[in-house]
Amino acid sequence: MKTAIIVFPGSNRERDMAVALRRSFGTEPLMIWHKDLDLPSVDLIVVPGGFSYGDYLRAGAMGAHSPVMRTVKERADQGVPVLGVCNGFQTLTEAGMLPGALMRNAGLKFVCRTVHLRVETAQSMFTSGYAAGQTIAVPVAHNDGNYYADDVTLDRLEDRGLVAFRYVDAEGAPSDEANPNGSRRGIAGIFNDTKTVLGLMPHPEDAIDPLHGGTDGRGLFDGLARALA
Amino acid sequence: MTIPNVAITPELVAEHGLSDDEYAVLLTIMGREPNITELGIFSVMWSEHCSYKSSKRWLKTLPTEGPHVIQGPGENAGVIDIGDGLAAVFKIESHNHPSFIEPYQGAATGVGGILRDVFTMGARPVANLNALRFGSPDHPKTRHLIAGVVGGIGGYGNCVGVPTVAGEVNFHPAYNGNILVNAMTVGLARADRIFYSAAAGPGNSVVYVGAKTGRDGIHGATMASAEFSEDSEEKRPTVQVGDPFTEKLLIEACLELMQKDCIIAIQDMGAAGLTSSSVEMAGKGGLGIELDLDRVPVRETGMTAYEIMLSESQERMLMIIRPESEAEARAVFDKWDLDFAVIGKVTETGRIVLRMDGSVQAEIPVGPLVTEAPEYDRPHVAAPKRPMIAASDVPAPDSLCGALASLMECPDLASRRWIWEQYDHLVMGDTMIRPGADSGVVRVQDTDRGLALTVDCTPRYCVADPEIGGAQAVVETWRNITAVGATPLAITNNLNFGNPQKPEIMGQIVGCVAGMGAACRALDYPVVSGNVSLYNETEGQAILPTPVIGGVGLIDDVHKLCTPSLKAAGHALVVIGQPADRHDGWLGASLYLREIAGREEGAPPPLDLAAERRTGDLVRGLIGDGAVTACHDVGDGGLLVAIAEMALAARGLGARIEVPAGARAHAWCFGEDQGRYVVATADTDRILSAAAAAGVPATVVGATTADGDLTVADGDRISLETLRRRHEAWLPGYMAGGG
Numbered sequence: 001m002k003t004a005i006i007v008f009p010g011s012n013r014e015r016d017m018a019v020a021l022r023r024s025f026g027t028e029p030l031m032i033w034h035k036d037l038d039l040p041s042v043d044l045i046v047v048p049g050g051f052s053y054g055d056y057l058r059a060g061a062m063g064a065h066s067p068v069m070r071t072v073k074e075r076a077d078q079g080v081p082v083l084g085v086c087n088g089f090q091t092l093t094e095a096g097m098l099p100g101a102l103m104r105n106a107g108l109k110f111v112c113r114t115v116h117l118r119v120e121t122a123q124s125m126f127t128s129g130y131a132a133g134q135t136i137a138v139p140v141a142h143n144d145g146n147y148y149a150d151d152v153t154l155d156r157l158e159d160r161g162l163v164a165f166r167y168v169d170a171e172g173a174p175s176d177e178a179n180p181n182g183s184r185r186g187i188a189g190i191f192n193d194t195k196t197v198l199g200l201m202p203h204p205e206d207a208i209d210p211l212h213g214g215t216d217g218r219g220l221f222d223g224l225a226r227a228l229a
Numbered sequence: 230m231t232i233p234n235v236a237i238t239p240e241l242v243a244e245h246g247l248s249d250d251e252y253a254v255l256l257t258i259m260g261r262e263p264n265i266t267e268l269g270i271f272s273v274m275w276s277e278h279c280s281y282k283s284s285k286r287w288l289k290t291l292p293t294e295g296p297h298v299i300q301g302p303g304e305n306a307g308v309i310d311i312g313d314g315l316a317a318v319f320k321i322e323s324h325n326h327p328s329f330i331e332p333y334q335g336a337a338t339g340v341g342g343i344l345r346d347v348f349t350m351g352a353r354p355v356a357n358l359n360a361l362r363f364g365s366p367d368h369p370k371t372r373h374l375i376a377g378v379v380g381g382i383g384g385y386g387n388c389v390g391v392p393t394v395a396g397e398v399n400f401h402p403a404y405n406g407n408i409l410v411n412a413m414t415v416g417l418a419r420a421d422r423i424f425y426s427a428a429a430g431p432g433n434s435v436v437y438v439g440a441k442t443g444r445d446g447i448h449g450a451t452m453a454s455a456e457f458s459e460d461s462e463e464k465r466p467t468v469q470v471g472d473p474f475t476e477k478l479l480i481e482a483c484l485e486l487m488q489k490d491c492i493i494a495i496q497d498m499g500a501a502g503l504t505s506s507s508v509e510m511a512g513k514g515g516l517g518i519e520l521d522l523d524r525v526p527v528r529e530t531g532m533t534a535y536e537i538m539l540s541e542s543q544e545r546m547l548m549i550i551r552p553e554s555e556a557e558a559r560a561v562f563d564k565w566d567l568d569f570a571v572i573g574k575v576t577e578t579g580r581i582v583l584r585m586d587g588s589v590q591a592e593i594p595v596g597p598l599v600t601e602a603p604e605y606d607r608p609h610v611a612a613p614k615r616p617m618i619a620a621s622d623v624p625a626p627d628s629l630c631g632a633l634a635s636l637m638e639c640p641d642l643a644s645r646r647w648i649w650e651q652y653d654h655l656v657m658g659d660t661m662i663r664p665g666a667d668s669g670v671v672r673v674q675d676t677d678r679g680l681a682l683t684v685d686c687t688p689r690y691c692v693a694d695p696e697i698g699g700a701q702a703v704v705e706t707w708r709n710i711t712a713v714g715a716t717p718l719a720i721t722n723n724l725n726f727g728n729p730q731k732p733e734i735m736g737q738i739v740g741c742v743a744g745m746g747a748a749c750r751a752l753d754y755p756v757v758s759g760n761v762s763l764y765n766e767t768e769g770q771a772i773l774p775t776p777v778i779g780g781v782g783l784i785d786d787v788h789k790l791c792t793p794s795l796k797a798a799g800h801a802l803v804v805i806g807q808p809a810d811r812h813d814g815w816l817g818a819s820l821y822l823r824e825i826a827g828r829e830e831g832a833p834p835p836l837d838l839a840a841e842r843r844t845g846d847l848v849r850g851l852i853g854d855g856a857v858t859a860c861h862d863v864g865d866g867g868l869l870v871a872i873a874e875m876a877l878a879a880r881g882l883g884a885r886i887e888v889p890a891g892a893r894a895h896a897w898c899f900g901e902d903q904g905r906y907v908v909a910t911a912d913t914d915r916i917l918s919a920a921a922a923a924g925v926p927a928t929v930v931g932a933t934t935a936d937g938d939l940t941v942a943d944g945d946r947i948s949l950e951t952l953r954r955r956h957e958a959w960l961p962g963y964m965a966g967g968g
Contacts, residue, residue: 009477009478009565010474010477012389012390012477013390013656013658015657016656016658035564051473051477053474054472054473054477055388109651112387112649112651113650141387141653141656206655206658209658211661211672212655212658213663
């Protein structure tokens with residue numbers, strides 16, 4: 001199985017992602033530099049965390065318009081699974097591949113901490129390694145993770161089961177205190193209509209080793225590897 | 230353009246910070262009157278910041294060698310061998326003055342500068358740390374300075390993708406007009422691929438890479454070498470502006486080029502920019518350099534030679550490469566969209582020659598500029614010894630747990646979570662111990678080895694007794710590394726003091742350095758890099774002497790790391806290092822004395838360096854053997870604070886403490902006697918017998934419980950949830966106040 005990680009100037013969690021993919025897929029991911037225009041045929045494309053092009057405009061706004069993202073979008077349209085984490089999620093929303101937007105955190109500060117997420121559905125290749133309703137602990141590290149979409153869009157996401165993860169407390173209950181960035185309805189990650197694209201703010205790739213303080217992030221990558229096998 | 234016709238008046242010389250004597254030496258070296266560009270170059274090279282003229286004599290007394298030292302002080306950063314063909318490269322540096330004037334950019338560019346010092350040597354930065362000192366929380370500027378400094382450190386470090394894994398923060402009115410921002414970076418390199426700064430090979434090309442040069446930061450090094458006055462904020466234009474994205478590109482481009490065989494020498498442009506980088510490279514190589522300033526990438530038109538040479542624009546590097554490597558090197562920088570300009574060549578003349586618009590703008594012999602830099606043996610007087618304070622003269626609190634709660638929410642002990650949650654401490658995926666423990670630990674990528682990192686200093690001890698304080702700062706880093714189970718290897722230091730031309734300040738410097746040296750020798754713990762920041766005074770008010778130590782240690786197997794967090798109920802709590810018969814704790818210069826009794830006085834707790842080493846070696850061995858389940862050093866606030874911190878790091882557990890019969894309870898709980906650790910263990914006998922065999926005192930002082938309370942024997946108790954709330958509440962509450 002082949003996977004690819006898109007590397008923008010300013011990406012900084014591409015290695016964390018590579019470690020996670022290598023562990024679950026058993027193969028070395030291709031690192032695709034943003035200037036490389038021919039993306040090989042792969043089974044999974046990942047847009048990793050970081051500050052693409054410095055994010056001096058809106059986070060992900062420049063990345064969304066880079067030539068390599070046109071290719072990523074074409075592949076996604078053909079059904080190739082795409083995972084966007086943190087800056088990758090921001091980039092996918094800016095590129096119109098996922099609805100809504102990631103705004104500045106409600107607290108106006110960067111936030112790096114372990115949060116709890118409720119897995120809203122196991123009915124996807126990305127979440128098949130979890131049980132629906134399961135609570136997992138993974139870290140966030142972002143300045144602009146405040147998910148916003150209008151009520152119509154949010155209702156539609158909920159009705160179609162396209163909310164992947166929601167911020168909750170350790171007992172699995174949503175609350176304002178458990179929401180690290182003010183995201184509407186506590187949304188931490190969403191799918192596209194076909195559930196072949198997932199964007200999420202938290203970093204499952206930084207929770208795959210007992211020495212990380214937990215391994216709850218493994219389920220996402222192990223589930224993906226099984227689903228794509 | 231011709232050389233600006235500026236008359237070199239005595240006033241102009243004085244404005245450039247040169248004394249009459251220094252100017253006389255300059256005239257002898259030059260054999261003529263300098264022009265304005267030449268005067269500017271001498272000014273920055275001979276500034277305190279670049280020349281270490283007041284401190285050099287004392288820095289030379291520090292031990293800098295050891296079996297694992299690859300490179301000691303004198304390069305961009307220190308280098309130590311960590312085995313398996315790898316090296317750790319690290320340094321700490323101050324950005325105090327800029328951070329007071331413009332906290333966000335000052336702190337951000339402090340991080341940027343220290344990152345460059347490390348990757349310049351061929352190392353990928355893998356961890357950042359910082360040591361911060363702010364004024365009294367009541368001072369009207371403090372809140373704004375904290376917000377800006379923390380924002381700047383996070384803004385820069387988070388973007389470049391280097392985790393910030395540890396740090397320390399103190400508050401004291403002595404920093405009201407002069408905060409301290411010390412930033413440390415640790416990198417990893419192949420031990421046989423370290424890059425140095427000495428130019429070599431006449432005819433080789435001098436290459437400028439990175440960001441363009443603007444008018445920002447001109448004379449930053451001179452500003453950093455003078456006292457502050459009330460109008461210092463007018464100096465805001467001399468503070469540089471950081472661009473972490475360009476830095477990230479520069480890191481990747483330089484490390485990529487370092488994989489090839491192109492670079493002869495490399496140096497970052499830090500303080501004094503192009504001047505210090507070119508002069509230092511030529512000086513170390515015993516060669517000359519010719520620069521064509523017309524080829525320097527500039528951001529603005531009409532810049533003079535003076536401005537180009539003294540600009541402190543950020544994210545720039547200077548390299549020496551072979552002319553035949555130019556195309557290969559340029560391709561790497563093109564890939565990363567960074568400027569790459571050949572701006573000169575190495576010569577045999579021993580002179581630095583600057584040309585612009587077809588005329589020579591400056592010509593200075595490099596050797597004397599470097600070797601005849603002034604060096605002073607400034608008069609110094611030792612601080613008078615302070616009297617010991619007997620515990621019996623310090624009032625006991627109504628309730629020990631009440632006093633504990635007051636201490637745990639005081640500015641110097643309250644939780645720093647509000648700060649470190651703004652730092653990405655997890656990026657790179659190798660953070661094994663997060664901020665808030667004794668040391669931060671990062672795993673060496675793709676191995677089981679880990680680097681334990683900490684920064685420490687206790688300024689209230691340093692002002693009370695500089696020699697003890699200097700030694701204690703070193704020892705505290707050694708202890709913090711030991712407490713996670715790692716072996717301390719070497720340190721970097723950041724000496725922050727007031728005006729060295731005042732004998733009492735110079736006395737603090739001399740005392741602290743003497744103490745540091747004694748501790749380093751006793752612990753085989755050499756100094757491999759450092760930075761000196763003097764003139765930290767505003768309106769004649771000096772900061773507390775603050776010799777910050779950054780310690781680096783190694784653990785062979787990160788699975789054996791130990792943390793302060795209690796793991797289970799029913800484990801014994803054992804103090805290792807405290808004589809069982811010494812019940813009266815040391816309250817002089819303690820936090821209890823200051824926060825509870827309202828007194829800042831007394832001699833600080835003494836150190837026994839031989840016992841320190843014995844104790845630490847024992848504790849490290851016990852951790853390695855798996856005999857302890859939690860470990861924490863006893864530091865600020867004393868034993869009860871240490872145990873409370875261990876309990877708060879866990880969830881749902883508690884601890885019961887037994888004050889020994891005959892002990893003066895408040896001194897026993899809050900005394901800051903040195904050389905001690907608290908461990909939790911399921912095998913008390915093993916700990917006690919190992920301690921007895923090592924000749925180290927060890928005493929069972931209590932046990933862990935499942936009740937969620939901290940209980941001191943006589944029924945004096947506090948719920949850990951209450952304690953946690955108070956401990957966590959202070960800083961966010963403070964920062965939210967005042968709008």
